[in-house]
Amino acid sequence: MKQTIRVSVNGRLYEEDVEPRLLLSHFLRENLGLTGTHVGCVVGECGACSVLLDGKVVKSCLHFAVQADGREVTTVEGLAKNGELNPVQEAFVKNYAFQCGYCTPGMVITSYALLQHNPNPSEEEIRKALAGNLCMCTGYVQIVEAVKEAARGSKNG
Ligand code: FES
Ligand code: FES
Incomplete structure (x- = not known):
């Protein structure tokens, strides 16, 4: 029922x-x-x-x-505001952090949540946070770089 x-x-x-x-x-x-x-x-x-x-x-x-x-x-879909991508989304685009894009929404959501409670994560912390998100295409290097860049952006305001 x-x-x-x-x-x-x-x-x-x-x-x-x-x-x-x-x-x-x-x-x-x-x-x-x-x-x-x-x-x-x-x-x-x-x-x-x-x-x-x-x-x-x-x-x-x-x-x-x-x-x-x-x-x-x-x-x-809820991360962009007033037609502007969230900085995490922008950083994924800038860093070519996807190929087929299938994993990307999950990666972006998880990275966004990480930066919400830890705006300055170490590479190890980023990799640990993303451990539950699998990507079949990339070597994760670009994804981690994107999260680092988004973190730098959030520090610069
Ligand atoms: S579809 Fe939910 S974890 Fe894979
Ligand atoms: S970009 Fe294809 S699965 Fe991650």
């Missing part, structure tokens, strides 16, 4: 009737059309589906949509 949930996603409140087994990742993509959140492994390994739930990174394939009831979700 469907359940009504109220979820704030990227600052907008949605009220939807969902099956209790509907995954948060599928809810975001299929019910709300927010296809920036990618779905890869669906078993919590790849991190492509990473979003923020009440400000903390979670793998949305490991959560049911009903678990987001009354909570706040931020997806990669």
